[in-house]
Amino acid sequence: MPQQDIDLHSAITALSCSLDLVGIDEIRHGKRVAMMAYHIAGALNWPDAEQISLLHAGMLHDCGVAQIREHRQLTETLEWSGADAHAQRGADYLAACPLLAHLALEIRYHHTRWEQLLLLPLDQRTRLRANLLFLADRIDVLQVPYLNSEQILTAAPDIVARLQGLSGSLFAPELLDAFARVAASQAFWLSMDPDYLDEDLRALGKNVAHVALGYSAQRELAHLFSRVVDAKSPYTEQHSERVALIARQLAADFGIGDQELEQVEIAGLLHDIGKLRVSEDIIDKPGKLTAAERASMQRHSYDTYRILSRVFADSKIPVWAGFHHENLRGEGYPFKSAGAAQDLECRIISVADIFQALAQTRPYRASMALEAVLDNLRQRVGAGELDESVVGMLTRQGEAYYRLARGD
Template sequence: MKLQHIDIHNAITALTCSLDLVGVDEIRHGKRVAVMARAIAEHLNWPESECLSILYSGMLHDCGVSRIHEHRRITETLEWEGAEDHCIRGADYLSACQPLAHLSTEIRYHHTRWEKLLETPIDDRLRLRANLLFLADRVDVLQAPFLDSGLIMIEYPGIIARIKMLSGILFAPELVDAFVEIADVEAFWLAMEHEYLDEDLRRIGSHTPKTLLGIPALKELARLFSRVVDAKSPYTDEHSQRVAQIARQLAMDFGIGGYELEQVEIAGLLHDIGKLRVSEDIIDKPGSLTPEERATMHRHSYDTFRILQRVFEDSKIPVWAGFHHETLIGDGYPFKNGNKELDLECRIITVADIFQALAQERPYRRTMTLEYILNDLQSRVEDGHLDAKVVAKLAENAELYYRLAVA
């Protein structure tokens, strides 16, 4: 089986960008949590492997959040009812992803009070790691309102004082003591500015060896993020996974195999990752979109393209995933590419996406019948939008594809 060199540091950093899109107006929350958690771990003289691991946990700690309304609750208060819901989801997602499964327990408990954690039957190491994520996460909630205005230089002593009051209650005393020691300097807070944050993550990554991942591990990573995307709405449940299955089968029917076939499936899994920026109010809207809402929706494929470029530098995956709303006559989005610029794999994913979406219930319409869907696809062929050969190939075994779309 062919392997691809994937820089796991850059991959997690890039995929964290997609998670941060959920916040819309609170970008880089995951990165700030990660950098603060790592700084505290370093101050406590944790081994480098532990410091790096907690950095990745920090970047992925909110992988159970895909809805903007839930993200706002997370970033507006220290504690709230239902806080564990996204922790449980995130732990579930990570436990099914072998390359990141070792992070699942600390993600599961990253909103659990220290006094309750002491009664929780988990390993002492994981207990402290989970609480470190909680501490860094809540510090970021307290600092975020003051970052862009520069007022953090005035407000940070108050944040430190508040965290000290919660020692032994919300947070482990040894973690609070370490935080107080490193946060009582301006540099700690100034490092949270966007440009410095990104610079520090690149610097850490430059000293991190690349990890060689096989196709199964890459697909698990892709499936993890497809689950986050599809959880934005009950109407998109398993959409990305089903698009990937349909695209894979179509590619096989065209004789595509080997490593290229696996890339088609991964592109199908990740084709909507940019949609995390789109509010569920738009996705779940039962009526027509306003021009402003449509513009927000249209940018998701570009965000997909740019995010995946950072993960799969030497692959066609970003193109095949990011071009899924392009058309053969060049009136699609976001690049308005036409026939000559669209690989067969792009055309396959486009057809798979439309086919599955039509087979799935949406807030503005019911599930479409197979006959209706085939007629719809053919009309798009006649309009010059879809590839006639791809649609014809799907129609040859339409019932199989319909089962892949809905079963």
């Protein structure tokens, strides 16, 4: 099977959809910030490559935000004293991903005042890029009440005036001047409509130089996003990474190799990416979920499937990841697929997900000992839910898999 390449721009655009889920009320925040920064950079006559780089930075600028309550605090005021924490987290995530490490420093300072940036040992390019992201981010906070309405055109002059009043303190004067120029056009504001925004991003993608990513680079991106997902709750720390390790080893034990093995690991890393939409209050709830809360939780695997279908359109990764809550009886979710419809890799990731979750402390129970975990899996096999061969393979080296699940 030939190695599948995916394009970096397309991958960033698609994966930014998962970051947009965190906002719930402000879907596409990252894309709007990206497009506004892109247009302002154009008004400054920055090189094309610089504009595209800023577009990518804009889509990823909130990769340090996984919790909905934190996102709400970031979008309720122009400045929030806790904003620096997510900027630092995002910078750390990006610095650990060689593909995107060049964006780490501007993400680190994208909530820093211009007057403070001037005092930091940064080059002028980094200062301006970081401050432009801050400016675009705050423009979006002010325009959100008017999104999808022509009333943004009447509100726009007040938004411009309010931000120009912060020239030299929060924002660089030259950035505000460029913003005022592009903001004079009604098209700047009306293009933030969701349909137009997605259309413009697709059109831009056709003009962006193709950067194909092999599996090593795809895995780096997957690690980045798995860290964002697992940061939703202290109870899910390293869950995705552990599931990926278990799933990869199980697949190898079944003789699955080469590209399929790489895809199993990536699917394991990204299987919960749709969970960014789920409130941490639900994830951390110590008691039984209500019907509404269960519905919120159950949609995450479908969101995972749809997001990954945009990134890995020609592979089995979306199916293997999106089916991780299906069972062989056809009583799982979201597709209600029965055993015959599930690849071995789907069954492997499903077992790996349950095994790791049972071995990990959760808000509603303590970590379970190995024998208790295996008994639980055997009961599910007996009930016709899990694949007996996969559970049997895991059981034969239970202690080794348990160490992978626990990170011991």
